[in-house]
Amino acid sequence: MLFEGAIGAMRPGAGLADYLVLVGIVAASIVAILLVTGAFFEFINARHPERKIQTRVNKNKWRELAYAPGSISMISITFAGGLFCQWQGWSMTPLPLTWWSIPLTLGASMLLYDTWFYWIHRLLHWKPMYRFHTLHHTSVAPTVWTNHHETIVEGVLNQSFYTLIVFVLPIAWPVLVAQKIYDQVSGMLGHAGYEHFASPLARKPWPLACTVFHDQHHGYFRYNFAHTFSVWDRWMGTLHPTYDTTVERFERIDANPKAAGSGQPV
Numbered sequence: 291m292l293f294e295g296a297i298g299a300m301r302p303g304a305g306l307a308d309y310l311v312l313v314g315i316v317a318a319s320i321v322a323i324l325l326v327t328g329a330f331f332e333f334i335n336a337r338h339p340e341r342k343i344q345t346r347v348n349k350n351k352w353r354e355l356a357y358a359p360g361s362i363s364m365i366s367i368t369f370a371g372g373l374f375c376q377w378q379g380w381s382m383t384p385l386p387l388t389w390w391s392i393p394l395t396l397g398a399s400m401l402l403y404d405t406w407f408y409w410i411h412r413l414l415h416w417k418p419m420y421r422f423h424t425l426h427h428t429s430v431a432p433t434v435w436t437n438h439h440e441t442i443v444e445g446v447l448n449q450s451f452y453t454l455i456v457f458v459l460p461i462a463w464p465v466l467v468a469q470k471i472y473d474q475v476s477g478m479l480g481h482a483g484y485e486h487f488a489s490p491l492a493r494k495p496w497p498l499a500c501t502v503f504h505d506q507h508h509g510y511f512r513y514n515f516a517h518t519f520s521v522w523d524r525w526m527g528t529l530h531p532t533y534d535t536t537v538e539r540f541e542r543i544d545a546n547p548k549a550a551g552s553g554q555p556v
């Protein structure tokens with residue numbers, strides 16, 4: 291297999307040096323995703339000022355990137371850890387890639403990650419833990435670059451999911467890689483500050499969340515703790531009361547951009 295020749299960590303009995311090379315490959319990939327996704331959203335945000343969610347302006351957006359090296363390092367160490375454990379046969383034996391195992395394990399892993407993210411996030415808002423999360427909330431009006439504006443502890447708590455999941459779900463590594471790529475892009479999308487993906491699927495009775503969802507978490511602080519789905523927030527009563535109607539408002543802006551006013555006051 292091509293990868294086994296290129297990535298020593300895939301060979302049985304691989305050592306620390308192989309693992310560190312893998313960490314470097316993951317880190318380089320995340321930086322590439324960061325730059326491409328960031329440039330893409332800078333471009334379309336500039337073309338659609340009517341889609342800005344808040345009237346506030348984030349004056350520190352470039353300074354927030356100073357925390358990206360620490361955040362990306364934690365993501366890389368934990369994600370590479372999951373791959374390495376599976377390749378070395380220390381975790382569950384993954385299912386072979388088939389037409390049914392791919393959507394089944396991907397769907398299960400995404401639901402589990404949303405559950406993990408919701409409750410870790412609630413934990414980080416608990417007073418004794420909030421000091422590890424306060425940095426992320428200094429971005430009241432997030433931008434596409436805010437995703438990595440976090441402490442090392444917050445990064446480890448969120449991302450250790452990717453080390454542990456291979457021990458509880460027989461997910462094949464290419465599926466886990468696909469999920470991680472989605473996670474990186476959607477994490478940046480959730481902070482983009484502009485709503486480009488408002489649709490009925492992102493509001494009641496559907497479970498998906500669009501950019502307004504996490505933007506309201508930053509703007510209002512006490513609501514919308516989950517990541518990809520709004521389900522946990524709806525169940526636990528932590529969904530912002532105006533979330534569904536705000537998504538509907540952005541659907542109308544998408545349909546008729548000239549009717550839009552400025553962003554939503556918060």
Ligand SMILES: [Zn+2]
Nearest residue numbers: 411415423507
């Ligand atoms: Zn928070």
Ligand SMILES: [Zn+2]
Nearest residue numbers: 426432481504
């Ligand atoms: Zn955030």
